[in-house]
Amino acid sequence: MAVKTILQPISQPSRLQKMWQSTSIIFESRVATVGMAMVLFWVILAFLSLFWTPYDPNASDFLQNQGPSVQNWLGTDHLGRDILSRLMQGTQVILLKTRLPGDGGISIPGGVAIWGVIGSLSLGAILGLNAGYRGGWWDQVIMQVLDALIAFPQIVLYLVVIAALGQGDLVVILAITITGAPGVARLARSLAMDIKTRDYIRAAETRGESVWYIMFWEILPNARGPLLVDGMLRVGYAIFAIGTLGFLGIGLPPPDPDWGNMVNEARRNIFSNQLAVIWPALAISTLVIGLNLFADGLREEMTRYQK
Amino acid sequence: MTELKKTPPVLKLEDVAVAYKVRGGEIEAVQHVSFEINRGETLGIVGESGCGKSTLAWAVLNFLGNNGYVKRGSIKFQGQELVGVTGENLRRLRGDQIAMVYQDPMQALNPSMRLGDQMSEVLTVHRGMKKTEAEQRCMEMLDRVYMPDAANVMKRYPHQISGGQQQRVVIAMALLNDPALLIMDEPTTALDVTVEAAVLDLIADLRREFDTAIMYITHNLGVVARVSTRVAVMYAGELVERATVEEIYKNPRHPYTQGLIRCVPKLGADKARSVLYPIRGRVPPPNNRPVGCVFSPRCAFIQERCRDQRPQLRQLPDGSWVRCHFAEKIDPSSWTPYDEIKTPENLQRDLAGEPILEVKDLKKYYEVRGSSLKDVIGLGEKRYVKAVENASFQLTRGTTLGVVGESGCGKSTLIKTIIGLEDTTSGEAHFLGFDITNSIKDRDRSLIQELQMVFQNPDSTMNPSYTVGQQISRPMQHFKTVPKDQIRAEVIKLLDAMRLGANYYNRLPRQLSGGEKQRVGIARALASHPDLVLCDEPVSALDVSVQAAILNLLLEIQQEYNTTLVFIAHDLSVVRFFSDQVAVMYLGQVMEIGPAEDIYAPPYHPYSEALLSAVPIPDPTVKQKYIRLEGSVPSAINPPDGCRFHTRCPRRNLLPDGGKICETEIPPWREISAEHRIFCHLPIEILRDFAPVVTQSTEEI
Amino acid sequence: MKKPVITKYDMEKIHPAIPDAYQKFEEGRISRREFLRFSTLLGMSAAAAQFLAACSTPTEEAAPVEEAAPTGGIKRGGTWTSSMQLQLLDHPARLSWVEGANIVRQICEYLTQTGTDNITRPYLLEKWEASDDVKTWDLYLRQGIKFNNGDELSADDVLFTFGEWLNPDVGSSMLGLMSYLSGMQDVEKVDDYHVKLHLQFGDIAVPEHLFHYPAVVLHRDFEGDIIKQPVGTGAFTLEEYAEGERAVFKRREDYWQLGEDGDPLPYLDELIYVSTDKDAGVAALQSGQVDALYDPRPTDFQALQGVEGLRITPASTAQCLLGRMRVDLEPWDDVRVRNALKMCQDRAKILQLAYFGEGDLSLDAHVAPVHPEYCEKDIPAYDPEGAKALLEEYAAEKGIELPLKVTLATKNDQAEPEIAQALKELAAPAGFEIELDITEPAGYWDRWTEVDLGITSWTHRPLATMVLPLAYTKEAIGAWNETRWTDDEFEEILREAQGTLDVEARRALMCKIEDIMQERGPIFNSFWKSVWNVTNEKFQNIKAHPTAYDLLYDVWKDE
């Protein structure tokens, strides 16, 4: 966690204490605490779904389009599948696993939204640091390219990428990376431009440190906080975007349930079961709101400490 | 206080306490403050940062934010209680009866409103004046604060005028309604010394002219001495001493006041003949103040009673007020330095020794882009900022070169060029015999290692992400000066030398005070055992008590390692105290260079003379020659031809036909002595005739 | 439409087989519908056949009469709006989608018309006559029909149209359909209103072929783009056609058919098709923004059921969502695997899940109950154990482990994903592990003939003998034979059936065909879809056509 706390002079804190101190900032802010609770709720559900869901999420074991009942807490969908199980399973591919192409059905840990944001953060940070720190010609070129990328309406870029490369977890990751990177880069650039005026950067320069050392060891650790907060917001955007793509029918491929696609399917049965639309919509909203609150709270807390 | 108190004082504070609500409690930022200010009087409030000076100002205006409030006591304005006044009544007072000027004028002015609108609304709102009438008033007021071209300024936006002018606008705006009370919170701190002098003159004039009561807040003892009639010293939220300005400097009663005065160098003092004594420890945070006397942990005269009994502010027979149990008993002359303060010895330096750094005709120009269409597409005429022009000097091993000058004079660029952060446009520079006109990227690592730097801002000198140990050990790893397994020991050795100790090794910057950070910064610069250390204003962001400690530390180090220093500062007293040799820069040009004592005595360069006369001196008995520069510093993009100082030079008319030659011809170097040169058209004889700027009633320095 | 009048001419030239059929009909051995179909097939005008049938004492319940007599007085005027996707449209002969045909149909017309009762009748034709061996067909055109540019319809137009169909450069699917015509030399103009077809081999489906959706009659000067040159004999004229947006038609004043009031049809003033996707279309229909929705999906049917102001008319069809296996690829080259998968269908459950029970259960043969020659058989039961046994045998032989991993490709279109999901679950106990590869329709149509296991939608065709040659013969490889399955015995019987007029005889052949397909065929199919015509109930005389054709020339609107 990139959060900082002000501490009165202390002796050597234990590792555990340190961890607690860095997380305790979350609980300083009510907003962040609420946000984290909402996010944790889904993360826990996601992990739980790895081992257990009430029923097989893809099995049509029940009557179709039933409302909530003791048996199916959130009801069933148009194929008679348990909605709760599907919602739970749906978290996996967003948060916990990415399915690699090929027949093996191999997944790597880390969901599509997570990898996409990691991608944007890495790419954006590299570009932004170079533009912000080096300035001049580097800055001009990088910013020009980023301007071009940022000019694409995100959904259009998604459509173009998916139209060009087809559906798949990795394609969605790539699309999230490409659409997110310019924003991250802008942030990283402005942070780098701010941080590079600090004297410790001068100190590193007068030591004759290499440009890459300065960018990644002197600047990046201090830009970490805002970048991570931004990343957290971006996970929210990514989930939103995945939902939208799923709704448009070009999102994450089956068999794993995709929240957006669940909305799309349920929409056709909206007269028999409005709740089937509401549940996945609520899932998207709460996760996004949670991430937003978490990020907002952290940011507020961090700026408070900076003051 | 010649006046009879027929009317109630303009402002009267009685046992005021101001508290801020924070998470998990409340902090009393200010407590037990009482004072009064009468018409035509300036009360200077001094103290180090974090003493609650500004809080006091906001409390008077009842502008303490959502979480602050006056917890106890009363604030009476012209007999009327201010505590508890809110809403419309409060609004009518603000800007009308009570006006305020504070530190950063650029921040204080609305960037998107014309200055005229910002000023005139004070009149239209409070006095219901018509717009045209109000503008007329504003222009008059601008004239009265000596603002050139007032009508034009009215139409401008804040960013279009200089900092000094902005501050004049803010002051004019504050005076528009002829307020009974003017609160000024560090109004000149962000300004250059010559501008500051002009603004301080203005404030003094205004007090006389308007008969206003002024509450003047500053950390600068020199400034207080110049503007105040009475002085209140604050420490840790409490008012510890209150007396007339003469009394305070001549006969400080409170140990804290005494300490403050002891730790600032007097103009003219040097390291060979005088010692700075820092106050030990640091100001306690508001939530952790001692039970007894707040100053007790740092007091040299501490007694048992001080520890558990809080002293009251009491009046001494001579009329001054002091918050000390033993004020009468303390004899400042009986004060002795603490054990841990080593007083450096044998500091006289030989300027004729082995030269370590030789700079000759060094130039640094920056290309600037114009804003015309031609420039945008790259066809425009190339223009340059001439940041450093023909700098030449020699530096002997183990000595200190002080560089002074106002902001934008090129002193920072000069050291950046030497250290290689900027490449050189032309000229020669040799360090240890190696050419250093190239950029640091092209320098050999072993050369880089010998040239290190100490920076100005303690808050940014350390990377917040790494521990003290990591940051000091990095140069050792980088230059491989110390074997890997010995790095830790070496770092701790350095920390000890910095008086920090091994337990600082794992601390993060945010756990350190400003002075401690600056020590780490010095340790880091010294980690590679450099021959030359460039210090860029290393103490100007520090409180005076800390500043003294750092200066002492540097001196000590210099002595121990025989390090050569280049020392940049805008505080002339500090430079005089610290340096063996001083260069005065103006607009990229070195105007005068020579041994420190020669610079501060005639013959002067006219610019050096003006600078010296502007320095605020923390001693009201001192007389300074009154020389004020006209106008503002010209742009470095198109510096004036001939002598760069000619547009503002007050001595030009000593030359035939008003100094025409200064406008066209570059002046010659006048060699006063082997080391002392002055860059001026004025003949040596005339220069020699200048009277000393600073005189103390009897003795001359 | 003109009142049916039986002319002497009709009775005179009656085909010798008709009396025989009539007897069977009277005896109850064939249904009224089958009789009608049979007799009109042989050239009897629909009116005459209906007259005959009406004269009889039918032993079965009365089949619905095609031109349902309108109740109450007709009204003229009004606009009919429908939601339907509008795509690229140029040469009608090249149409490959019904939506386009529904556009063209309003401007141009067919020589025949297959009614909602699955019986084909003459339309622009006065009548047709087939020789005994069904190799020579005489087509007699109605006289006095005018194109909307004023020209009169004549044999030249029909010949031109046949020319377009048979010209490989045009690329009409009619070319394959009419493989019995070797070229224009087989199409003979006898006189201005009489065209004779000389078939290379007999085929009974010629009248149905003439109502195949690309088979509209074109004007002899047609240059290849109906949007640029919207000339036809239809009841409406094209005002605007914007792909992906809308099509607007206006009433034609001089249409050849007369309404009940004696004035020319059509009753409606204006038709507007708006191009939306189905979901938007459903909402539009529910909120009353449009009056009809092209080919509602089962979920749409569900949503539209019970909506006030809408009339839903279902129709059984031979449309299906066909599971198809590439018999030239492993593991589907092994009949045991194919049959194992067929046994994994719990047809009733699949119908329920995918189509809300709105359809008829099916055999694993491409012959539907609505086909006249359908041979009724027992619907196979869900048998995972039997399937597992077959699979285990296969696996043992191949030395592989179960479950057998296969990928089922299909499109996210009608009910395919639901079928695929259901099948995946149903087939798991038998040892199949089915991975689903579901793409948007366009993505599937890119590769529909290439995937090894897929679900393809097949449209309705009036006769089983029309569909089987398209997909299960050697000639169809490289075209629509998506499974690459060929079977000599099957093809022989099929050819025989194609030349057999007698429905009962043909049904006997079809029994064999169904057996062969069930036993070793490449397809599995759980049900035949029902289609629904959903139209605002203000519109009268709406016909629910099994192929979702919009026949609007005699529809009127009650305000």
Place this chain on the structure above:
Amino acid sequence: MARFIIRSIISTIVTMFLVSAALFFLIEVGSGDITVKILGVFSTPEQRASYRAQLGLDASAWQRYVDWLFGNDWRAERKVGYPLVTAVNPQTGEADWWADVDGELTRWQLDEGILMTLIRHEDGSATSHLSSGAWKTNTAGSEYFWGVDTKNNAVMWVRGEGAEVWALTKAGLRKEGDGPKQYIPLRKGLLRGDPGISLQYGRPVAVTLIARIRNTLVLAGVAFAIIMPLALFVGILAGINEGKPLDRIISITSLGFTATPEFVTGIFLILIFGIWLKVLPAVAIFTSADAIFQDPKLLALPVLTLTAVELGYVARMTRASMVEVMDSAYIRTAIIKGMPKSRVVFRHAIRNALMAPITIIMLHVNWLIGGLVVVEVIFGYPGLGYYIYKSAIFGDFNAVEAAAMVTVAIAIITRLLGDLAYTLLNPRIRYS
């Protein structure tokens, strides 16, 4: 100021070029062989190659990029030897290409090895003559002729010994001895307003696109006109009441709306207002091209959906900016000057507070376009977003590229406007 504007414009142009290249080559690299899609999987490699040639896809990607951007008539003119011009075909209203042979608009046709010349008359009709055009002989010994065919291609016909080509027919391809061998499908290029032919609809993309752009601009414009004042108002209201209940309510509500996907909002708005209450048109049924002007109610639900999702975001930005400004030193000055609260807010704060959101809002326009795609799909609104969506799914690269360029242009132009608005609001830039 002038410098700033010029820089912005130059940067915009550079950006557009970068975008066009990125777009073109991304689709180029990514999308598979479109000819398989059009000709079907049973087509042979030779047929596909020939069809690719007809579509001009056999040229290098770089060449096609230039053609796409600048057109290729100037390139074809050198081959044909006559100026190439367009003339409107009165039947279709679309422009056809002709060669201007000494004042006569001419095309050619190869019929059974015989070259025919078509001369265009004033009324748009054409008459056919036996061509007197001279065949040239190439190194391989066969004769060739460059001309304009009737399908708007510059074509090299080949005949004679060794000439063997796949003849194009509208449906399929046949191998013939004589025929067209090389094609340059004539186009004016994007910069001259011709994005080419839609592969999905077979008609010029420009024709469809213009109507779509108009519809989208109307929708986006109305939405923008409603969202912006409302969001700014709400944001400012929240900002000056920072920490108070009103601020809380506004902040939480706007976050809730922002986090609710537009497709969910849209679905429920349709259900409630369009179907249950039947007070507003459920979806955007365009029974005529001008439906939105005849029945503006069609816009209600799409605009409402967009508002719901965008309002919150802009309001949050404005609030943050307002809070920051209200916290600034100059607002402190204004208060200390004794200015009434209303004056502090309206005279001192708002202008400064609007600077940040305005640039962000303008940057946000491409987000709005993203929302438009979804909203247009849900409501079946025939706008640009729906067009891109449909074209992307079909793989109609001409349409996708043109439409995407339009969205990018809109985004960039609004950003430029945002920058300009910022300079107007911010005297620091205006007077420098």
